[in-house]
Structure formats: C-alpha cells, structure tokens
Amino acid sequence: MSPRRGGLGSPKGWPEGVVYLHAPHYSKTLTDDANKALRFSSKELLNTEQVYKTKGPYANVKVTPISSPSHPANGQYGLYATQHLAPDTFVLPYLGYVHDPTDLDEKSDYDLSLDRDHSIGVDASKMGNEARFINDYRGVSTCPNAEFRDILVDVGNGNVEKRMGVFVLNAGKSGKRAKGVAKGEELLVSYGKGFWNERLGTDD
Numbered sequence: 086m087s088p089r090r091g092g093l094g095s096p097k098g099w100p101e102g103v104v105y106l107h108a109p110h111y112s113k114t115l116t117d118d119a120n121k122a123l124r125f126s127s128k129e130l131l132n133t134e135q136v137y138k139t140k141g142p143y144a145n146v147k148v149t150p151i152s153s154p155s156h157p158a159n160g161q162y163g164l165y166a167t168q169h170l171a172p173d174t175f176v177l178p179y180l181g182y183v184h185d186p187t188d189l190d191e192k193s194d195y196d197l198s199l200d201r202d203h204s205i206g207v208d209a210s211k212m213g214n215e216a217r218f219i220n221d222y223r224g225v226s227t228c229p230n231a232e233f234r235d236i237l238v239d240v241g242n243g244n245v246e247k248r249m250g251v252f253v254l255n256a257g258k259s260g261k262r263a264k265g266v267a268k269g270e271e272l273l274v275s276y277g278k279g280f281w282n283e284r285l286g287t288d289d
C-alpha cells in the first residue's frame with residue numbers, strides 16, 4: 086500500500102507535496118537478505134544493545150522556512166530545536182523510502198546510507214519526516230551540532246528495525262559542546278565532502 090500525502094498526523098506547517106511518514110516505507114525490490122538485516126526479532130539482540138521507542142510528529146523540533154538572505158539554504162526549510170537538547174540526545178529517526186541499488190534515485194539530495202553491507206539507502210525526497218529538513222553546517226555555522234547514527238527501534242510484537250537516527254553531538258573531550266543545542270537553534274549535520282563534491286562535479 087502506498088503512503089498518503091500529508092494529511093492526518095503530519096506536523097503543523099508540513100510542506101505540501103511531501104508525504105509525512107510515521108514509519109519507513111520499504112521498497113518491494115528489497116531481497117530477503119536485506120529485509121532480514123533491517124527487520125528482525127528482538128530475541129536476536131545482545132542484552133547491551135539499546136532499543137528506542139519513537140513516534141512522530143516530533144515536538145522537540147520544528148520544520149521552519151528560512152528567510153535569511155545570508156543562509157545558503159535561503160528560501161528552503163531547515164529544522165530547528167523547540168527546546169534545549171543536551172549533548173548525545175536522540176532527537177528523531179530519519180524516515181524515508183528504504184531501497185536497494187535497483188531502486189535508486191541518483192538525483193536525490195535526501196538519500197542516506199542505511200546499511201552498507203546490503204547497499205541499502207533511505208531516501209526522503211518524496212516521503213519522510215522532519216529529519217529530511219536538516220541542513221548541512223557549511224556556510225551556516227563553524228561546525229555541525231548533530232549527526233546521524235545507527236539505531237534500533239522497537240516496532241512492537243517483539244520486533245525491532247534498524248534505522249538511522251539524528252543525535253546531538255557529544256560534549257567533546259574538552260567539553261566544548263557541553264551546551265548541546267539551544268532552543269531555537271538550527272540542527273546542522275555534516276553531509277560529508279562527498280555530497281558537495283558530487284554536486285559540484287569535483288573528485289576531491
């Protein structure tokens with residue numbers, strides 16, 4: 086079944102034309118191996134592995150139009166904290182269309198790697214949640230304040246799913262990021278040099 090556009094359960098101000106997801110949308114082309122790597126019984130986990138419970142819309146963040154001429158993504162959207170977020174805090178999962186290379190949109194600017202061993206990505210270009218609006222720190226701030234990490238999510242009935250999560254960066258060895266993310270601050274990650282090199286058509 087295809088997810089519905091916007092509508093019930095989307096956060097206030099959610100832009101038209103993008104489907105708001107409460108859970109990943111899995112491509113039908115995923116192999117059994119890929120599905121097993123992403124969705125499995127919690128009995129297969131080690132006792133030490135942390136499992137998150139999570140449900141959108143996420144009140145700790147707000148999708149906000151950018152109207153500052155000095156912001157490199159002016160005219161687009163960004164994701165801002167609605168409350169103080171301490172270092173290392175889990176903020177929200179990155180949801181989208183979970184796909185393998187046979188089902189890849191090479192032009193997407195919203196595609197994140199989910200499982201390198203099985204070449205699986207999660208693409209939020211057409212469907213996703215608030216996390217799809219996180220911008221890169223370049224030209225906005227001197228450094229990122231958040232990052233993507235692998236997470237396991239409890240989906241009920243004794244099952245877990247592997248997803249990507251957005252976290253506030255840790256405080257750092259010297260404690261330079263001990264303040265975390267302030268209320269009203271934009272969440273910014275590093276997309277990595279590869280993202281920008283590919284856009285600019287350069288190799289280094």
Ligand SMILES: C[S@@+](CC[C@H](N)C(=O)[O-])C[C@H]1O[C@@H](n2cnc3c(N)ncnc32)[C@H](O)[C@@H]1O
Nearest residue numbers: 157158161162194195217218219220221222223
């Ligand atoms: C994952 S989207 C981020 C959300 C996007 N701003 C939006 O409103 O949909 C990635 C796109 O945002 C823009 N972007 C993000 N960070 C940027 C930055 N630091 N400088 C310029 N553009 C940026 C680029 O257009 C990029 O392709």
